[in-house]
Amino acid sequence: MKYNSVVTARFAAGWGCLLLFLLVSLFSMPVLAQEEPVTVDTESLLVVPDSLPLEYYPLPPSNVRMKDVPNDAGGSLLIEWDLSLDDYEGGKVKEYRILRGEAAEGPFEELGSTARGTASFTDNQAKRGIKLFYKIAALNYEKTNGEFLWKASSESDVAGPAVSTAQWFNLSRLNIFIGIIILCGAIIYFITAAKRGKSFYIRKIAGIEEVENAVGRATEMGRSIYYIPGISDMDDVQTLASLTILGHVSAIAAENDTRIDVPVSKSMVMVTAREVVKEAYSKVGRPDSFQEDQVRYITDDQFGYAAAVDGLFVREKPATIFLIGAFFAESLIVAETGNSIGAIQISGTAMPAQLPFFITACDYTLIGEELFAASAYLSREPKLLGSLKGQDLGKAVFLLAILIGVILESFGVPVHELFSVR
Amino acid sequence: MRRELPLAIAFIAGVIFFIAYFIPHPPFNRFENWFSDWFAIVAAFAIWLGALNLMKISFIKVIRKKSDWLHALLIIISFVIIVVIGFYEGYRGLHANPPFSFRDPGTAFDWLYVNVYSTLSATMFALLAFFVASASYRAFRARNLEATLLLLAAFFVMLGRVPIGDVITGWLPRAYQMSQWASWIMNVLNTAGQRAIMIGIALGLVSTSLRIILGLERSYIGGD
Numbered sequence: 175m176k177y178n179s180v181v182t183a184r185f186a187a188g189w190g191c192l193l194l195f196l197l198v199s200l201f202s203m204p205v206l207a208q209e210e211p212v213t214v215d216t217e218s219l220l221v222v223p224d225s226l227p228l229e230y231y232p233l234p235p236s237n238v239r240m241k242d243v244p245n246d247a248g249g250s251l252l253i254e255w256d257l258s259l260d261d262y263e264g265g266k267v268k269e270y271r272i273l274r275g276e277a278a279e280g281p282f283e284e285l286g287s288t289a290r291g292t293a294s295f296t297d298n299q300a301k302r303g304i305k306l307f308y309k310i311a312a313l314n315y316e317k318t319n320g321e322f323l324w325k326a327s328s329e330s331d332v333a334g335p336a337v338s339t340a341q342w343f344n345l346s347r348l349n350i351f352i353g354i355i356i357l358c359g360a361i362i363y364f365i366t367a368a369k370r371g372k373s374f375y376i377r378k379i380a381g382i383e384e385v386e387n388a389v390g391r392a393t394e395m396g397r398s399i400y401y402i403p404g405i406s407d408m409d410d411v412q413t414l415a416s417l418t419i420l421g422h423v424s425a426i427a428a429e430n431d432t433r434i435d436v437p438v439s440k441s442m443v444m445v446t447a448r449e450v451v452k453e454a455y456s457k458v459g460r461p462d463s464f465q466e467d468q469v470r471y472i473t474d475d476q477f478g479y480a481a482a483v484d485g486l487f488v489r490e491k492p493a494t495i496f497l498i499g500a501f502f503a504e505s506l507i508v509a510e511t512g513n514s515i516g517a518i519q520i521s522g523t524a525m526p527a528q529l530p531f532f533i534t535a536c537d538y539t540l541i542g543e544e545l546f547a548a549s550a551y552l553s554r555e556p557k558l559l560g561s562l563k564g565q566d567l568g569k570a571v572f573l574l575a576i577l578i579g580v581i582l583e584s585f586g587v588p589v590h591e592l593f594s595v596r
Numbered sequence: 597m598r599r600e601l602p603l604a605i606a607f608i609a610g611v612i613f614f615i616a617y618f619i620p621h622p623p624f625n626r627f628e629n630w631f632s633d634w635f636a637i638v639a640a641f642a643i644w645l646g647a648l649n650l651m652k653i654s655f656i657k658v659i660r661k662k663s664d665w666l667h668a669l670l671i672i673i674s675f676v677i678i679v680v681i682g683f684y685e686g687y688r689g690l691h692a693n694p695p696f697s698f699r700d701p702g703t704a705f706d707w708l709y710v711n712v713y714s715t716l717s718a719t720m721f722a723l724l725a726f727f728v729a730s731a732s733y734r735a736f737r738a739r740n741l742e743a744t745l746l747l748l749a750a751f752f753v754m755l756g757r758v759p760i761g762d763v764i765t766g767w768l769p770r771a772y773q774m775s776q777w778a779s780w781i782m783n784v785l786n787t788a789g790q791r792a793i794m795i796g797i798a799l800g801l802v803s804t805s806l807r808i809i810l811g812l813e814r815s816y817i818g819g820d
Contacts, residue, residue, distance in 0.1 A: 247625040340621040347618055354614075357802055365812065409635055411801050414808065418815035441646030442639055446816060467653050471646035475713075477720035489664060503724060510727040524797045526790050534735040542793045546800030549815055550807075557812050565803040572795060 226326055232266035232312040233259045234328035235293075240308060240336035245347075245596075248302030248340035254294045255330065258312040261290055271311040271327065272297070278307050278332050287313075300338045307334030346596040356571060361564030368560030376559055381520050381538035382551050386426055388518050392493035393430040399423070400435050400492045402483060402508065403447060404499020404523070405476055407440045411546075412524050416499035417443075417450050418549035419522075423496060424454035428463060436469040437486060439479040444471045480504035484511040497521040497536065498545065501528045509535035522548065603811045610809030651675065681705050749785070753778045 235255040243250035253272060260266040272295045273282035288295050300306055309332045315325040368374065392399045401423060403416040420436065427434040436451060438444045448469040455464035472482045484507065487495070495512040497505070497519060505528040512519045513535045521532040522540025532539045540548055543565070550558030575593070582589045609631065616624040650671065657668035685698035685705045698705045738744040755761040756778020765773045807813035 245620060247620045247622055340625075342619060342621045344618050344620050351618055354802065357799065358806055361803055361806055365810075407639065411804055414816050415804055418813060421815040440639075441642035441644075441649075444646055444649060445642065450816065467656075470653050471649045473650075474643070474646075475717065477717040481716075481720050485667070503721065506727045506731060507720065507723055510731055524800070526793050526797075529793070531731065534731045541796075543796035543800035546797075546804040549804075549813060553815075558807065561803050561807050561812065565799050568799050568802075569796070572799070 226324060230266070230314060230324070230326045231328050232261075232314045232326070234330045235261075235270065235310045235312055236330055238308055238310050238330050238333035240306075240333065242336070242338050243296065245341055245344040248338045249298065249300055251297045251300045251306065251336050251338050252294060253297060253308050253310070255310045257291070257293050258328070260312065260314075265290075266314045267312045268315055269313050270295075271313055273309045273311060273329070274300075275307045275332075276304065278334065282307075282309060300336075302338050302340060305335035305337055307332050308336070309333065349592060350595060353572075357564070357568040360567040360571075361561045364560040364564040364567070365557050366560075368556035368563075371556075372560075373556070374559050374563045376547075376551060376562055379540065379544050379547065379551055381522060381540045381544065382548050384518075384520060384538050385423060385552065388494040388496075388520055389423065389426045389430055389432060391518055392427075393432045395493040397493035398433040398435055398490060399427055399494045399496070400437070400483075400487065400490075400512075400517075401496040402499070403436065403438060403443060404497075404501050405439045405479060405504065406500035408442045408446060410500050412500040413440075413443060415546050415549060416522075417446055419496075419498055419545075419552065420447060421450045421454050422549070422552040424451045425458050428455045428458045428460045431460070431463065434468060435486070435490075435492070437472045437479075437483055438469065439472055439474055439476075441471055441474075444469055476502065476504055477507075480507045483508050487511050487515055487517070491515050492517055495519045497523075497532065498540065498548075499523065501525055501532075506531035506535060512536075599814070599817065602817045603814070607809055607811060610805065614809075647675075678705070678708060681708065749781055753781055756781075 235258045237256040238253065239255070240251050240253050242248075243252050255270075258265075258267045267290050269287050269289055270292065271287045272285040274285050274297065275282040285297055285299070286295065297306075297308075309330050311327040311329045313325065313327045316323040364374070389399060401420055403420060404410075404413055406413045408414070424434055434451065436447050438447055448466065451469055452461070452464050455461050472479050487508075488511065492515075495517045497509060497512070498521065501508075501523050502525065505523070505525075509519060509521060509532055519536035520538045520540075521536040522545040523529060523532060524542050524545055526542070529539065529541060533541075547562050547565075550562050579589050579593065612624075612627055613631070616627040619625075654668035654671045654675075656662070657665045658672065662668075681704050682698050685703045689696040689698055689700070689703070696703070699709070700706060732750070735743070736747045736750055738747050752774065755764070756774040756776070761774030761778070770776070804813065808816070
């Protein structure tokens with residue numbers, strides 16, 4: 175009986191101590207958390223918070239500051255901070271987490287993170303015109319197999335408010351603006367001069383000079399002409415330039431009563447090209463000679479189009495082929511086939527990678543800018559020729575700028591930033 | 597009005613695009629997307645114009661038994677097969693559980709795409725290798741000074757791009773080996789030439805665009 179009572183007393187004392195320990199632990203936990211200047215992410219901790227000694231917590235970053243990202247439509251803020259004193263190789267900081275809230279008191283959402291040693295972050299999701307507050311948390315942790323064993327973070331003071339705004343002029347493009355104004359000014363000046371009756375000398379462009387001869391050859395041989403306006407759509411200036419040349423070529427072909435075929439790879443180009451050819455036939459007084467199937471759609475597919483055009487060349491053996499517009503990998507396939515059937519070929523493109531193929535396979539090639547000059551050259555209209563002269567002046571200005579830039583850079587004067595395009 | 601309206605549209609669109617490039621403030625920053633969307637919408641409708649035109653010309657060829665009418669018949673058959681299978685698979689996919697797209701792997705449309713369309717495209721692309729060889733053979737003949745220079749440049753670049761180039765010149769210091777020569781030709785001479793062409797193209801683009809915006813260039817709408 176006595177033994178039993180002793181056992182019961184010891185049992186009760188044991189449970190009492192355990193309960194007391196649990197109670198003390200329970201009440202001491204929040205007290206500790208309130209006293210510490212740091213927070214602990216308890217959700218993903220696999221170790222109980224109070225088992226993390228204070229030395230696990232890194233010192234927080236400081237001096238958090240924000241500024242609006244310039245030259246944009248708003249919606250971006252650049253956040254910068256001073257690195258934590260524990261941010262060094264082997265230090266406690268593993269990464270920084272960026273927290274954003276719409277009030278200083280919170281709540282704060284996590285935006286993203288940056289690696290140790292990084293002291294800036296661009297918030298590209300900031301709402302334009304809304305006041306925003308930020309704080310940066312320095313994070314220390316240990317991971318095993320991608321799982322956090324423990325995490326400890328220290329947050330900076332809340333900074334803000336900051337507001338992102340939209341700008342009315344992109345100052346980083348000021349150099350382009352000035353360049354375009356100079357170029358457009360020169361072009362408009364020479365167009366105006368041409369309107370007043372001033373005549374300009376334009377150097378001969380062999381490829382364009384040969385257009386009439388090439389059409390004449392087809393007439394003499396009694397064969398057709400093929401005009402390929404590239405594989406780009408109407409949103410490419412090369413296609414527009416090509417269609418302007420098509421108008422002139424069609425007019426010459428109509429005058430000579432020679433059939434011109436225009437297989438195209440884009441529906442919108444078909445509609446426009448048909449209008450251009452029809453107008454050209456009307457202009458020379460042969461509207462009845464125009465047939466709608468002269469301009470026909472083949473396919474949007476690059477190599478399907480190349481195969482179809484090759485087939486047409488081989489079967490119909492045209493005397494003259496124009497390959498003028500935007501071409502890609504199909505350029506040589508088409509040009510070599512044209513060459514193999516003995517057609518006279520005049521090509522033109524502003525795709526530098528395709529120019530060597532055209533130069534190799536065609537009789538005449540309009541290189542780059544010559545493609546854009548062709549329309550003015552063919553029309554001989556003073557206003558258009560004036561624009562070419564303006565273009566030449568622009569080229570002279572750019573050449574001078576390049577020369578001065580090379581000299582200054584060679585002597586260590588950094589000027590390349592003035593010409594960089596953003 | 598038939599002339600003035602397109603010219604006015606070209607002028608307004610051109611000026612808006614020019615301004616929008618320099619003004620990031622809304623609504624200017626959205627113009628590019630708006631116009632792109634409209635272009636895509638118009639192009640989507642225009643594709644039917646193209647398809648119908650192709651069918652019309654092919655049908656006429658077949659009915660009138662014009663030359664190459666068998667090719668036209670093949671176009672019609674291919675067109676009908678792919679359209680019918682596309683619509684059928686689309687209908688089947690809509691009513692399946694879970695639903696699938698007519699282009700998903702395992703559909704008849706996808707089978708045709710992979711086994712017919714892709715292989716034919718790859719065949720056409722592969723022909724390029726033979727055309728490059730025939731074009732190179734013609735271009736690299738030393739007929740005059742320029743062609744001789746081209747031949748020499750091509751010789752050094754081609755040899756420098758394969759290991760045997762460096763093996764042949766292995767006795768020279770590294771900086772003078774064939775691969776370095778090839779790199780120099782490509783990075784200095786070729787890049788300089790390409791950039792000169794690019795500058796010319798950029799100026800030509802601006803000039804042409806300005807002519808179109810100002811309405812001086814009207815050939816694309818059929819002339820004056």
